[in-house]
Amino acid sequence: MEEISLANLDTNKLEAIAQEIYVDLIEDSCLGFCFEVHPAVKCGYFYLEFAETGSVKEFGIQPVEEKGACRLPLCTLPGEPGNRPDQQLQC
């Protein structure tokens, strides 16, 4: 392949090439960001980023603390014992 000389190009053309390379870099960042976020959203851990700021509810997800006491009889999650249904294990 014959050598190509950029020295003969005018400033505008060189600048246009520089801009193209720059735009390519930025688009690459944006797409990379989308490809990071999309699986995080689909696998359900994107909203965890916002859990500490208390904005999980905005995604329509109820925080665990507000779900109330667990009703399972042997569950160790906090809650009033009276809330638990009377169930006896049958062996």
Place this chain on the structure above:
Amino acid sequence: MNKDAEMRSAINQKLTETGDREHLKELRRTKLIECGWKDQLKAHCKKVIIEKGLEHATIDDLVAEITPKGRALVPDSVNKELLQRIRTFLAQHASI
């Protein structure tokens, strides 16, 4: 392939061969994190996902909404620095 396309292809190849493309990507990544671009884009992403719904947000939706915002959020200083580096590369490789 016309001369312009040939030239662009040669430049891109040179960028990759010399490792400058990777250096530029690393510089870009560092600068965008430092200036809070990623955080701002995450916040915008959150709005988009809430609007579309967690289960309905497709990759196309994200690309359509996030790419223009991402471009607009790049600070001038980062823009200038990256462009300067690219111009330096082009000046250093006057013949490809």
